[in-house]
Amino acid sequence: MSSALYRLGRAAFARRRAVIGAWLALLVLVGAGALLLGGKLDNSVTIPGTESQAALDRLAATFPQAAGTTAQVLVTGEDGAQVDDPAVVAAVEDSIAAFGDVEGVTSAVSPFDTETPGASAVSEDGEAALVTLSLEGEGVAIGADVKDELRGLTDDLDTALPDGYDATIGGQLFSQEFPGLTITEALGVVVAFVVLLLTLGSFAAAGMPLLNALLGVGLSTLLVLVAAAFTSVTSTTPLLSLMLGLAVGIDYALFIVSRHRELLATGLPAQEAAARANATAGSAVIFAGLTVMIALVGLGVAGIPFLTVMGVAGAVAVGVAVLVSITLVPAMLGVAGERLRPRPSRRARRAADAAAAEPTTAGPAGDSWDVPPHHNRFFAGWVRLATARPWITVVVTVGALLALALPALDLRLALPDAGVSPTDSSQRVTYDRISEHFGPGANGPLVVTGSIVTSEDPLQLMQDVADELRELPGVDDVPLATPNESIDTGIVQVVPTTGPTDPETAELVNAIRELRPHILDEYGFDLSVTGFTAVGIDVSAKLGAALLPFAVFVVGLSLVLLTMVFRSVAVPLKATVGYLLSVAAAFGVVTSVFEHGVGADLLHVAKLGPVISFMPIVLMGVLFGLAMDYEVFLVSRIREDYVHSGDARASIRTGFVGSAKVVTAAAIIMVAVFFAFVPEGDINIKPIALGLAVGVAVDAFVVRMTLVPAVMQILGDRAWWMPRSLDRVLPSFDVEGEALHRELGLATWPGDPDVVVAARDLRLAAADRTDVVHLAVRRGDALVVHADEPARVAALLLTVAGRLTPAGGDLKVAGHLLPVRAAAVRRAVGYVDLRTEGIDALDAAVAERPTVLAVDRTDLVTDPHERAHAAAALARAAEQGATLLLGVVGTTSADDLLPAGTPVTTLAPSTGVLA
Template sequence: MATFLYRLGRFAFVRRRAVLVAWVALLVLLGGAAAAFSERPSEEFKVPGTEAQTTLDRIKGAFPEQANASGQLVFTVDKGRRLTDAAPRAAVLAAVERVADVPAVASAAEPFGARAVSPDGRVAIAQLGFDEKVSDVTDADRSAVREAVGDAAADAGVTVKYGGDAFVPPVTAGSSEVIGLGVAVVVLLVTFGSVVAAGLPLLTALIGVGVGLAGVFALSGSFELISTAPVLALMIGLAVGIDYALFIVSRHRQHLAEGMVPQEAAARATGTAGSAVVFAGLTVVAALAGLSVVGIPFLTVMGLSSAAAVLVAVLVAVTLVPALLGFAGTRIAGRRRTRTGTSTGTGPEADRPPRETFGTRWARLVTRRPVAVLLLGLLGLGALAVPAADLRLGLTSPGSQAEHTSARQAYDLVSERFGPGFNGPLTVVVDASGAPKPKQAVARVTAEVGRMPGVAATLPPAYDARSGTAVVTALPKTGPDSARTKQLVSDLRDHRADWKETTGADVAVTGTTAAAIDVSQKLTDALPPFLAVIVGIAAVLLTLAFRSVLIPLKAIAGFLLSIAASTGVVVAVYQWGWLADFVGVPRTGPVVSFLPILLISVLFGLAMDYQLFLVSRMKEEYVHGAAPRDAVVRGFGHSARVVTAAALIMVSVFAGFVFDDDPIIQPIGFALAVGVLVDAFVVRMALVPAAMALAGRAAWWFPRSWERVVPRVDMEGEALATEPPVREPVGAGPRVKV
């Protein structure tokens, strides 16, 4: 691999104009295709095969409104007034009548006839039904409803809040990523001390993200693109794009400091650091693509979209980066002297002993006290992981939105005045087509559902005579994210056999709340097998990379510790509410149901990145003759600075999304930022060198019987060692900080 990438890097350096034009042309072409063929992303997290989804698909012919978006107009008046008074009542009725005429609105039920007025008369709810799915409700549709309400209600002293799934703000990439990019710029400037060197990784990452996202949108017409997928692809693509370019640029500058000509330095950087980039990138791609084995369509789309962004980042790193290094020439070096001790030039400076870096000093400290470092690290990670035992999963609702949004304000008003269950109704479907007396069967089931302990009330059933099916709306006593509501759904389903026996009707439970419960349960069940698949992938890839038995085992153990610790922190903040105000959590409650499986997938790939970059430099030193402990210290000293910079950049990019108001994107960004922080700075930079020092030569042991079977992957550039590097004449090389 190293030889192939060496030649590729040399080719890209020499043919830099053609390579640059090719990438720009690809960006323009895919951008045009995205503009022409992209479809609006979906906001629905559907899981085929669950009871809720299967039932919904079965009844949408008889009850199409069940599959479409719904909304609420929540009217309020000040204390001391009532909506049943003449002026407020007239304003509410007029507003509902005008909204009913909006083309996208299929139905609008005025609150007085529907008895949707709070006991104190200050809050009333008009239920809206749309003639399209949630993902098809446009901003223009929402604006049309608001315009229809107009100022008449306000003139009568009536305030209107817009709630329901139709008025939940769509998931979009906002300005939050700019914060992460700003921090990344600072880190790159401090790391390289050169504007050119700092700007190159940012430029290539942005081009890579542009190509990846344009490609995803260009193909979105052939599959249902979930709205979270492009934002996740942007988040991950930007982070790894900067990091991969950073590793190659850093190695290039090191080779320049050793006296190589720019072309040779770029080619060797692509052959050595580029090999680690390719292997690490393919590991991330495999982990993200592995989401498809769960069998949940929206997770498959999220995983493949992000995998495509990472794959583009790898291609950019090994082609466009060396091409741009050709344009930069020696300006990439900056004006600072190397800190690795590699000196170019002559004179007194060249005779000074090399200065020991902080990374080398840290590695010496860790390897002198490996047992103490391991015990301290394990205790700390164990403490962080404790809350993970209380993990509860759920999907977001309008109540998860930020407090300043109309959807959240409407949700809180309804919950306060009508009860929390009004925001999470359950749809009980009674198929009485096979019952001897269909209408009597529906009436009996409705009455018995209303008497169940967790049910606050039931609404009159809607009956379709042609299909013999009725829909009964049951209002729980608890909110949609409550464990008691989940238990109620289970209790209703447990009664199906009794109802079938006594009435002859088939009963099923569906609706948004039941669907969210089903999705969460399916994702919970998928966690153990998915984790097993990920661990298997890690074992195979790391065995190929390092030809070692012990290193893959240590890497997997570290990865599992990182997952447990980061999950524990997420539970403590987003579920328990610790530091929730500081982080800006809109509402505490169950963790987003697909976050753990997504965290496992993404963090696995990123953890393997740092494992590969750190340990490959250790193996490089060991292969070239260093003693095991010296190889750990030297390899860590060479790579610690750039891995630290890479981790800080990745943390900052992910943490930037914590400032996003979206209740899905925010916890994902937080979880990934914490996960990378823990994995990079505790596991990889403390536990790994400590464990390597304790293992000694055993860390590199590989059975002879496996040598003949396992393919050899030359990530250390052993093949390149046989070719003498092309160097600058003495005194001509730039002095570089690496």
């Protein structure tokens, strides 16, 4: 990974204009696609397969008037004024006709109609009258023009009413508005720029992460709009995508630019510094981005379509941010050139002079790779305080986090309705007044439906069912119980005593469903509960049930990925526990604000109550990826120092000081970007944004920068212990660029360009005992390996051929360092085992024209004709320029297989030890 990113960084730096132009062209192309396709967003939050959704789908076919969307026009009198005033009645009756003429309105029922069952809708105090409008289709499919026309007619009614009366409109149709951006969100970007300027110390350097993030979120947002033309995309999705893309896009570019400037400070040329920054910080960026993406795509575990789309859109935004960061940032570094090279301070110059006076064991002169950590008194003091009494640090931080998390025990989830809209909005005013005059349940009546096709007296059946439902606790009224026109489906409208998001309403829904067996036996009516409120309850229940499986998925993923990266058991366990503490603290703060009201006025929370149902699962997914960001960027630097020094506790301090400044800047930026969506944000995004802002702050500053150093101080060398069996099984993810560091350090070795196979202190992992090999085989020469044990010959040839990983030492084949470039070596080296393969396999290997050809068990070719055949094949390989490696078990000679005059190196001491 780091080698590929190194080459990518050099290429992007060199072809900077082409890279920048390509990204801009792609942005224009996707923008044109979004404009032409014209995808529309919606606010539909449905889950196929739930009882309420299935019943609603059936009603759409059998009783469309009851399955559509409703709006409510409320007429109220002030100071006890009664709505039965003739002037009020006349104005309302006139408006009924106008409402009925609006396209899509299937019925407009007068509240003063006493003949139609369920039509009368005047409050008991006589001060309010409710006009119910039924519309075709889901609310998300009803255009803004219809909503505007209904609002206009309501304004006309308000004008026509006598003084002391007014009319407002609300209901299900207006329960959710499309979210938009405000100036507050832009303040997050301003804060991010200030932090970047202070961190990087240059306007040019500070501008790069912002440009990187803006291009990325522009592209990802347009991709979401393109997707909306082909699938249902909630209006919250692009806002979540924007929030995530902006935060990670700035942070990922910051890590690369910061590393670039550190490398420039060591004197490296700008292109080399950009390539190495892309190799190291870019590797961490890819890993961090992948963790976020996998966690977001993992939202599909819940099996909820809208949540899956939201997760995929967020993952695309993060993926675009990663791709832009590892290509566009090196290109912009190429444009900036030498302008980003920092000027050393006096302290740095004195430190450099002192370092120059000391002997060094680094690689070749002028090729410094390691970046010495800049001494920072603040962060040096921070880590010293955290690790001085590590057990006290652990107890205090964990105790504080648990205290923050405690309110999460009261966390309640629901889909938002008009009750959480801004207090001055028409829908919120209508919602509150309906609650006041008709009871909170009137804002979300339940619909009980079922088939009545076998009933002989459907009218009486519906009345009997209504009477049964009236007896249930929590039922305020049953105003309507009627069959449809074709007498095959019946509905009963049930008004709860509590509001749509109240837990007691969910209990009533469950109580009605528990009554199903009795109603079916008694009346033959197989009831189902549906309606806007029931759908919301079912969605919340399914999301809550999906939380535990998703948590297991995320925690398991965390352990596997971090074990791959850090080659440790303790570090992943510690990181995962820290992540869970961060999540719990974020849940606790969200509960404190949105349910307990702590700071609610400051954050413009319109109404206390449950938070949106998908907040926990989205927050867990996103925060997992972001927590892994800080874990990787901080702990990978500690591990890098530990690999070089071997001192576990000293590496905590040096690694922390070397990375804490950038991690702090990145965390502040993320907190600023997320928190900017809280004060004026959409109600769907507001709790998610607050949770992410708190979660990032807690995870970065409390968990990663305080708890982690303390735990690692306690563990010492044990922090980096890993069972050998597990180490062999797990793939390696070289985030620190250690392999590339080694490759660059050995770039000039072995010095002779004609040496094709070079080994120095090479130890073979697959041999029965540790063999140490030294080799230098030139192009056109041959190497013959003798040993008494077949496994030892095979171990050497397979290792040289890139099929086995060496246990240690240095090995370079065809110019490629192993095991860093094992894939390239496998392409360049042909391998034939004559014990299991025939002579034909040797011909096939020669036909591929390998740079090196390794043939094992040549001693088994005893037939003169076959031996001549093998010699001819090896001669052809030599003519093609291949270097030959032959394996022999025992004392059999291989001279007759080699072309005449071939220089031969023999590895066969009489003791049987390879070297």
